[in-house]
Amino acid sequence: MRTWLIVAPSLSLLALLGLSAMPTSGRQTKVSPKALTLEQTAWPFFTENCVGCHNAQTKSGALDLASLRRAGSVTHSRETWESVIRKIQTGEMPPEGSPRPDLAKIKALSLRVEREFDKVDRAAASNPGNVTAHRLNRAEYNNTVRDLLEVNFRPADDFPQDDSGYGFDNIGDVLSLSSSQMEKYVNASEKIARTALFGTDPLQPTLIRHEEAGRKLVTGPLVPARYDATGLNMPNSRHAMHRFPVDGEYLFRFGLNGVRPLGSEAIRLALWVDGKKVQTLDFDPTGSAAFSQDRQDFSGRTQECRFRMTTGDHWVAATIENLYEGLPAEYGGPNPSKRRIEPPVFKPRAGLTEAEIEERRKRFEARLKEKAPTNDVRVSFLEIGGPYAQKQGAANASLRKIFVCGHLHGGHSPDCTEKIVSNLTRRAFRRPVTATEVARFASLVSLAQKQGDTYEEGVCLALQGILVSPHFLFRIERDPQVAKAGTPHLLTQHELASRLSYFLWSTMPDDELRRCADQQLLRKPDVLNTQVRRMLKDPRSHALAENFGGQWLQFRALESAKPDRDRFPDFDDYLRMSMQQETEMFLDSIIRDDRSILTLLHGKYTFLNERLASFYGIPGVVGPAFRKVSLAGTARGGVLTQGSVLTVTSYPNRTSPVLRGKWILDNILDAPPPAPPPGVPNLDVSAVGSAKSLREQLEEHRKNPTCASCHSRMDPLGFGLENFDAIGAWRKKDGEVAIDSSGSLPDGRKFNGPDGLKTVLKTDNDAFVQGLSSKMLTYALGRGLERHDRATVKDISKQVAADDYRFSSMVLEIVSSRPFQMRKGNSIQ
Template sequence: MVGVSSDGARTEPTGVLERRLSGFSLSGLGFYHGNAAIDRVEIAGPHDATGPGDTPSRRKLFTCRPAGDVEAAAEQCAREILATLARRAYRRPVTGADVDTLMRFYDAGYAERGFEGGIQKALERLLVAPEFLFRIERDPVDIPAGTAYRLTDLELASRLSLFLWSGIPDDELLRVAEEGRLGEPDMLERQVRRMLADPQASALVENFASQWLQLRRIRGVAPDADIFFDFDENLRADMERETTLFLESQLRGDRGLLELLTADYTFANERLARHYGIPGVYGERFRRVPVDPGQRGGLLGHASLLTLTAYPNRTSPVLRGKWVLDNVLGMPPAEPPADVPALEENHGGRKVLSMRDLMEQHRANPACASCHRVMDPPGFVLENYDAIGRWRDTDEAGAPVDTAGALADGTRVETPAGFREALLAYDVSIVRTITEKLLGYAVGRTMEHYDQPVIRRIVYEAEADDYSWSSIVLGVVKSMPFQMRSAES
């Protein structure tokens, strides 16, 4: 409300964020439990909460000002402002009826608080209008149910801006659509490339990463504080930030999709670099840093994803293997039977077993064996990473980590680096999987069997451009599922 931001919910006097300890009293465990400590507060005006102030958004909003306080002049200016805003909000040319509806609310607000009160009241009405809140695509008149038809240019503009920017079309995109030129292949490609270069395209990275990689789930994970005592809110936020910055660098650089798995760099600040064992990185600022290819490379070395695919107290070859099969290779394993018993954990009073030994016991159950033969091998290859993504050479039993694993075709791999190299043999499957996830994100539905020819075509045509981000995005935008829809009954 006052422009105050914080990196976390609580801070210690030292400036280090407390870790969350669910179910325990912090004071009872001896942790800091005094008054709230604030590291920094920045407050920017206007300081009068009820005053109008002068901000860039207000200057853009008020495209005119009435001359004096003459009611007629104020009404004319209000019509101009509301017509401009309604065109953007509704993503189409506005009608006289659209503006008249808003003006009725303006009149009510004007009677109470003058010109700006009227604009505020009309804006409140505009922001709850169904045409602003929903993407409305109207079927052509007298078209039979189930008939496929092409979207209008204005509808296509809305889909495009929501896909790439998670927002409404800007003036240029809306103007091109109103002129009926957005459907022209050259113009469409020009607009897509322009939009990808715009800072608003960061929304594509953040929201697609959340859906494909489920990255935002990192905010809810809670590693066991007794085991991973140095995991806290700062580190959690740094993990998410690393992956977001990495993906954005790939999109901005128009890199090939396979580099998501092979990149020899990442983004880190001092805290995350220390977590990874990367020397020479100081301060809170994130910067691009090289990584040891023997230990990390691409997304499979990111602590965010490694933490998401682990349990609070240990790693999980099952979760990690399933994640690779589903989100990278597009080969999701079958769902487990309902009556499969849970993995028997290590407990005190007996010899500590390695994760591989525990999984061998679990696979002894015939009901478990068939799925785990597929899921476990790619997960074992990632056992060098603990449950919060740190590199380790010994396992829970104190023995050297055994990372021997295999791919679905039987290819044996021994290390994470070898795993990344072996995955490149599945280049088409990997690109097809990411393309399917991206197309599903773009159209807002799960892909079906009848979408597969379209996905294969996008991948085939993108091969000539080394599967660059722009070639895949353009393929999605030009595809039939994106540009067409079926008439409803």
Template sequence: MMFGGLTLALAVALLVPLSMQSTSSAAPATAAPVSPTPAKALVNDPRAKTVTAFLNTHCVSCHNPEKKKADLVLHTYADTSSILKGRKVVQHALAMVKSGEMPPDSKPQPKVEEIEAFAAAVNGMYADDDRLAGPNPGRVTVRRLNKNEYNNTVSDLLGMEFLAADDFPADDIGHGFDNIGDVLTLSPVLMERYLAAAEVISQKAIVLEPPKVGERWQGGRYLEPAGRRVPTTKFRPVTKGAVNTPFRLSNDGDYVFRTRVYARTTDGEPVKATLLLDGKELSTHEVTGKDEKSAKIIEHRLHLEPREYRFAVQIANPSPGAEELDIGNGRSARGKIEDKSGEARPADGVRVLYVEFINVNGPEDTRPSSHRRLIAAADPKAPKATQTRQIMERLTLRAYRRPPTKDEVDRLCKLVEQTEAAGEKWEAGLQMALQAVLVSPKFLFRLELDDRPEAAEPRPLDEFQLASRLSYFVWASMPDDELLDLAAKKQLTPNLDAQVRRMLKSPRAQTLVDNFAMQWLQLKRLKTFSPDPNLFPKFDETLRNSMQQETELFLTAILQEDRSILDLIDADFTFLNDRLAAHYGITDTLGNGWDKKPGQPRGERIPYGRFVRVSLPKGGARGGLLTQASILAVTSNPSRTSPVKRGKWVLEQILGAPPPPAPPNVPELEATSEKAHAKSLRQQMEQHRENPACANCHAKMDPIGFAFENFDAVGAYRWKDGNSDIDASGVLPDGSSFKGAAELRSILVQKRADQFTKCVTEKLMIYALGRGLEYYDDGAVTKVTKAVAADNHKLSRLVIEIVKCEPFRMRRGLQD
């Protein structure tokens, strides 16, 4: 196209002023979120004495400038001001005390009433401080679309599947996710890819010369069912049933289904032919004639989406007792005789339908659906300039996720006019305008323009900004028409509950599994997990893919069935195919193993190559995420299990209580020496913990990790580790003891449900907000956690409460 060489110049020319306008109200990436200055503040709060006294009595002896255990000092929290400023540290100390992890067993233990007074003082001071300061929703650094969001948004905007972002540089990770505003930078390389992708997308979405109408044809002798004795004539005889053929259609649109037929009958009854699509009747026609010269074409028009279909022609009124013509199955059709040509001709009382071909033409409008979708916004009877404006208004409303300004639309319309003035087609102008939209920061960034950027007080997002936050949270894509319509009517906020439930039922909500859950659980590492092939020779790509698919299907069921999030820890079902079932030692859909006892119910056999839902026995070895092979593999070493990695993963991703980093210069376990092989892994770990620098953290991680020692590095069940019997027992810091993964799962559900719910809330809120959580988010986290617990820990309630919380629905201005 003549303007192709000007694409970069035009895009940059459009980009610069748009960028200046759009980002003027955005908070600088380096600005740390701070709390608004409170109208009142806590001063000389008497509860500070309780906090300081507890810390001095039970904590400062280890956490002082000299010893500085865990790189933490607590002697400075001596008054109200210091306690309020040190919120994270003091709250962490409280959590350690409440869990029983601190003080260590070698130190005097605080009484229950001392712990309760300490907790009441800490929580009360921070609650009052938050109340006096007022709500603080924080600020989110302006976010560009990450790769996944870009692909989804282009697909939903234009109605076309084109994974342009797959060629973009990888997105950086912050707080465990790839949608965090602070790390989503825009490099020169990425800008070049944006420009190139916009040009390719616009040319695919809008065509200058529509292709000819496609035609698909299958001759009668090649129709199904096939066989050795199908007549070689061009007309295929049918005395009963149907003949059919599959066609794959690549575009949506209006198609014409045609066949050419004639009939022979000896009983005076007309022969009827029915056109079928995927076994469903489309239309029935009466067929006459005695030979191919009198054959006629019958057809049916219909709208079809792109996929594979099976088109069929059926004789609708076969003769009583008629059988299908012999097609090599050893049966003869009743009343059938053959002439010298091999063609079937009817004897008395037989009706035969002769089919020459099945033909499908279309779509009648060969422009891609994206092209038709774009111009559908225009009145085809209006002048071209009016149509252009109508198209640009609709396009920018959806691309910018808000109503466009008159100036924005005018500039795009001017670009179309300039293209036409240069002698190009109107469609070429639309291509150029679409390119400009796709490289605009208002498309590439999730901008939330602010008319009061200097105002400190919190205020609600406008309805379109809320619609955008909601859609990118649940769908990782742009708002659909229903969300935009509600936003335009200012009715989205009153209907948030209903909209969230609608969105969660949509197939697009699968992104919560594919993007949020896979990152939260760190399962993207499974693709690069490489166990030692000598130790695990049965591990292959089929097993790797099966591991991941089990977890994806399990999480999808939790989402679609709106189950309790506690099922993530301990569920009575999973999904297995034959490969993974054999790996687990499970033989049927009731979860029976090879050691099934007589009299136990037997389920259905797990089919080959297909996943099915499998029940798991209560209290069995498997249940929930923690004992799925995908999790067990990514928390292992290539040659052996790792209780440390598994324990650390549970603390971080399930309980939200990550241990501090390992101290420097701590030696690894002796993995290859003869001395190491002579000991069990538990014995090696006990020796490792003799180092005082290691003991504290390992006391939290190791018991949890050893609960899963019955599962090897690729998740298969075992009874021995080498020559040593496996000891999967342990004691948690709060004194809870267990034997094996099943009992640990039970403890987590019964005693740590609130902690797990809080952890999931924090992870999902980070993903929803696109930023890390700050101390002023604690109130929102607590409120969401309580609401979820009160509603049986339903997943839908978790999403709804996050959407309704102040950090999600509100914003504040810049602070000094």
């Protein structure tokens, strides 16, 4: 639990977090906090507003404020001070019915206490903290094995999920190692070593069919968001996430269905892999297909192609590129698919009422049945078979990583084993190794040979031993021999290189980082600056977007999100994948292009494919490939309005202003509200969207005094996003009730909709920067932050603001900070 949160960085943030500006008990008084001592500022305020209940006699809430008059109480009673100030700021105290304190006095008290906190924190800032020996989490293990040996599979995907702490799964304190996990590491080490040295065993080809999803008949009131660009919501393609077990050639078979009129042009099929078109096939609609009057029936017809795939999970799509379904029925050209016409009345969010959409849909479908085919050709299934032409033996890239000498025609010089093992252990352990360590693993090569195995089998055994060593499985930072217990000391150059690489890449240092560490160069500011900028430009920095961003913004949870399929039939695995990729690519662009971190909230561009663009109601995006798209003139912009975030901050069957408001407080402002008290009744969900709006339900909920203080902070922020439904589609109504996306903050400021909400957030960029700094420092260190880190967070935030909020500035300030460059003693040796 964070107990070190900054209490009052600015007045606007205080207002945003709920600092009361209601009618006061007297006129506002100008206070100069610098001229007053803490006792002079605090005690008169407490006497006027608090001591009547919180004194030695009554001790309301088990609190006697006289304890805060003692010298040094800011240090000795820090938690009490923080609790008192927080409750005053949020309006929880004084309680309902008591006169509200003067706003200027609250500000003066908050700033004065904050200065005292800052003084204490800076006195403790010499403590860089201690990081527990850090077991590689699943992502780090997969990436490290990949870069160590150039093997193209993900062994840790079969490991148990990693525990999380402070919002991240790379926290050393929670990354334990059980006996069952150790067994998995042992089994994985054998598979990894044998794959690197001998390749994978040939697999028998298999054939897996990805069927057409069942179609839903929409009944009841029609919701515009349920219609795709044609207005009929009929899928014409197949999409699937498919796991390819090994590198090899695979068969892709398209199953077709539907009819076309005589004279239509050839069907053009396309195979897409991970958003890129890799194959096209033209299928002439003449030949042996069955005919009925003037139509050609494609039911049961198939087309196939082959393509070489790499190991791992890939998103595969089979599409028909030249469709005419949805053209006006009166268009009778010989090749209708050559003209791309979409009836605008069926586009989602076209401004029509539900009744108008229903009437036009019926009229269109009636005419369509009379003058045009109603069932254009579509891909009904996709079969993937293989592997075929599987490569035998180890990959040359893997062998080059292992055999750094010898291995020419089976010959090895006498010192080859030592060189091979030394290279492997040095890279695997991410530090220089001792002769004793090399000899220990080299002896396994000799042992295997004595038992009749080949030299390669001996190296395989040594590699297995290296892969189950604690020095590979853990990132261990050791104390200098001369260091006193508990004394801060600098990390070694190689330890610093590892912190850098696992922070930015979630993997081991590369050759250039190791070279800088070997030459003792990494602490030179110009070298560190160059290396950080190089690493951020490298494609491996995608790990920062995926692992840090995915957990900070919580869009990792999208994988397990299960929106109600009856309420939200548009939501499928393809849309889920598209939402996640949008956010990851958006973060990637900020990282690699070194944009302002404020773009995260206010950027008016994103990355879309046709599926997601159609869902958002943004025209002009065709095909599965993602591309940069301007959001000018739309209500979207920044992560707050992306489908991934909006979905994970909703319930399966409805939106939640509470969840969304809490998400903003926790992840954007790093000021999470406390957990709700036990016994608080839930909303009457059945009434939402019919008899009562969600806003009305929450207003009744806030009548409970226990709930009011927190909900007054959360709910207004969440209501600003209420025009987005539970999967992020824009809407104007929730069932029968018109959406009200206005919000009113406790200080009286009002806003409306997502743009208004972001304008409010923009009034205090420091709050966002400080929150992001603390989150990223937590991730970079792999530990929770303590009070002695608070001054570091403030210094990082201040420098980032001075550097135009550049992303690289935040990273450089973090990796140059005392907590990142140093550690306190007493680690595992």
